[in-house]
Amino acid sequence: MLPSVAIIGRPNVGKSTLFNRLVGKKIALVDDQPGVTRDRREGDAKLFDLKFRIVDTAGYEDEDAATLPGRMRQQTEAALAGAAVALFVIDGRAGVTPLDEEIARWLRSSDKPVILVINKVEGKQAEDTIYDAFSLGLGEGVAISAEHGQGMADLFEALMPYVDGFEEESYDVEAPDAPLQLAIVGRPNAGKSTLINKLLGENRLVTGPEAGITRDSIAIDWVWHDPNPSDPELADRRIKLIDTAGMRKRARVQEKLEKLSVADTRRAIDFAEVVVLLLDATKGLEHQDLKIADHVIEEGRALIIAINKWDVAENASSLFNGIKAALDEGLSQLKGVPVLAVSAATGKGLDQMLKAAFEARESWNRRVSTGQLNRWFEEAVAANPPPAPGGRRIKLRYVTQARNRPPTFIVFGNRVDQLPDSYRRYLLNGIRRDLGFGAVPVRMNFRSSKNPFATKD
Ligand SMILES: Nc1nc2c(ncn2[C@@H]2O[C@H](COP(=O)(O)OP(=O)(O)OP(=O)(O)O)[C@@H](O)[C@H]2O)c(=O)[nH]1
Ligand SMILES: Nc1nc2c(ncn2[C@@H]2O[C@H](COP(=O)(O)OP(=O)(O)OP(=O)(O)O)[C@@H](O)[C@H]2O)c(=O)[nH]1
Missing domain, CATH: 3.40.50.300 (P-loop containing nucleotide triphosphate hydrolases)
Structure with missing residues (x-):
């Protein structure tokens, strides 16, 4: 039953x-x-x-x-x-x-x-x-x-x-040695399959493919050897690579592919901690890439952008700078997202890409103590006080980290609904820059409350 x-x-x-x-x-x-x-x-x-x-x-x-x-x-x-x-x-x-x-x-x-x-x-x-x-x-x-x-x-x-009847392998997802749930997404032809084959081909320790997370969404378990680990204990790193359409496309009917790949991409993002968005250096940044990036951030996953086919990129440095500038102009949360150059064909840049993925997860998991957070907050507010619409200064009193994965903060104060977006961004960027959240999207909520421990106004 x-x-x-x-x-x-x-x-x-x-x-x-x-x-x-x-x-x-x-x-x-x-x-x-x-x-x-x-x-x-x-x-x-x-x-x-x-x-x-x-x-x-x-x-x-x-x-x-x-x-x-x-x-x-x-x-x-x-x-x-x-x-x-x-x-x-x-x-x-x-x-x-x-x-x-x-x-x-x-x-x-x-x-x-x-x-x-x-x-x-x-x-x-x-x-x-x-x-x-x-x-x-x-x-x-x-x-x-x-x-x-x-x-x-x-x-x-x-x-x-x-x-569920079956025993799922259990581990503490926040431990540094927990397998990294990684999805590689990108437009058709960006080189996802080539990248995955390259990654797995050079790593003989593949234990999959096996039904990891679900039957519909396959995770491949494998181990990446970090050639230059910051901690020798963390040289061999477990990764669960979450399947996207690219891995299974050979079996599918071509016309179904477009539809399927959107749904599969979404599902892979859903299950991932970190998402690598693969761009095609021969095409540059296209609207669809920004849409995927936007979706990854909306879902609160850590994002890394890898520009693939670097081996055949013309005018490489201007391409790189152009893509970085276009990202900075896009969604404000895309500022600071790591952008790397890789070649799935030659393997160039892949170790750096995986290293960046583990670092992004660390920030994504990170919790900052309320004491440290408020010391930073007092300085940030003193250095640049919030505006005083109608002559009455908006008061910001207190900040706390509500959760991690993704990092989410609540700022308490009065009349916070009048706080301009530019000021919200000031605080958001400050947290990312000063408190080690670097590249990951951070969420910030503003609540009007005299007592920081009251949840209602
Ligand atoms: N020069 C070069 N070509 C590459 C590189 N990576 C992939 N390609 C080529 O780009 C084309 C598309 O690569 P795929 O790996 O099939 O792309 P995909 O993203 O899996 O495509 P879909 O499954 O259709 O979404 C193939 O012809 C690859 O050989 C690279 O780093 N350098
Ligand atoms: N925006 C939004 N609307 C939703 C969502 N889920 C349900 N709704 C809408 O909410 C309304 C109520 O949904 P129902 O599923 O009928 O709600 P219910 O709880 O079964 O209601 P009862 O039959 O009255 O007990 C419908 O108009 C749905 O379309 C959601 O995820 N987002």
């Missing part, structure tokens, strides 16, 4: 949409009107290679506000009874509501494991909810967009311990 997973949540948070995505068929009705899900619905769900039974609770239509919580509670209890784990869904756009808080209380008092799921996070508006959701007492939460299929790798990781 398949393990069962219950989807719990108040009306209109996107339970049916998530159900549909996991079951893969449009059998649940989805509507903008709260309460359109008529019945408790069950289906066989698949998330990558995890298989489980999913139960969507709902059917609260025509419910008046006074009786809704009571009815929901009954339903929730029925669904929970047979479930291995509950997915408690809240709406990232709407924020944490009193009913969410009430449901969280029931769930905390039941002895079922609960995974908090923050849905509708594809826009920026949901960021506040991700932090506010800590107050539900259910841990960090998995941010997803059920409608757009984002965050499914994170959901997979959260569900796996409860619904």
Whole structure:
């Protein structure tokens, strides 16, 4: 019998949409009107290679506000009874509501494991909810967009311990010797297959290809020997190379390729810690490259740009500088991203590329103590105080690192909504430059709050 997973949540948070995505068929009705899900619905769900039974609770239509919580509670209890784990869904756009808080209380008092799921996070508006959701007492939460299929790798990781039969190799992902989850992406013909063959061909320690992360997305485990390690203990470094379309294209029908490769690229990025974006030196930087780079940063992965086919590049140094300048003019988060020249054909630059990838992961994993962070912050604010719109100075009081992977900070102050973007960038760039975050995208949130420990205004 398949393990069962219950989807719990108040009306209109996107339970049916998530159900549909996991079951893969449009059998649940989805509507903008709260309460359109008529019945408790069950289906066989698949998330990558995890298989489980999913139960969507709902059917609260025509419910008046006074009786809704009571009815929901009954339903929730029925669904929970047979479930291995509950997915408690809240709406990232709407924020944490009193009913969410009430449901969280029931769930905390039941002895079922609960995974908090923050849905509708594809826009920026949901960021506040991700932090506010800590107050539900259910841990960090998995941010997803059920409608757009984002965050499914994170959901997979959260569900796996409860619904998966097989033993996954376990290690501390933040340890320096943990395998690096690396994806190599780029436009068709950039040289991905050639690069991967070169990397693996020179490393006889390949243990794959094997179904690592999922059946659909293959990870190749191998070991890179760092010829010049900073720490001799870290000379042989494990890498999980996450498959993209390029590795399997030979088996596929050509016309399907374009579509597949976009989805595969996205999935590879989803599973990666560090993404190498391969450019083609004979083509320069194209719009599609910037789109991929933008997506990598949006997803919070560390990015490295490698200009391939360097062996045949004409006018190499002006090409290199041109690409660097174009990146600097693009997304501000692309400033400082490592740009390297490589040749997949000759192998030139590949060791440096992998070294940069490990360094990027180190920054991506990095946590800075609140003390160190605030010493830096006081200096940064003193050196360049925030503006005083309408004669009243915006006060910034305190900064804390909310999480790593990717590094994410919260700045507390008053009237932070009036803080100009240029000032936000000043702080963001300062953190990256001064506190060892170097090349990785860093996220920064601004909250109005007198008390740094209060999460609400
Ligand atoms: N922007 C955005 N909208 C979403 C997302 N997921 C669901 N929605 C929308 O939210 C609305 C409600 O989704 P449903 O899946 O019907 O919500 P539900 O929780 O099943 O609602 P009930 O049936 O009332 O319990 C629909 O308009 C969906 O299109 C998402 O990830 N992003
Ligand atoms: N001169 C030179 N040619 C290269 C290099 N890397 C790849 N190529 C050539 O570029 C072409 C495309 O390389 P592939 O490795 O197939 O490119 P890909 O990115 O995997 O392509 P898709 O699978 O279609 O996305 C082939 O003709 C390669 O021989 C390089 O470093 N130097």
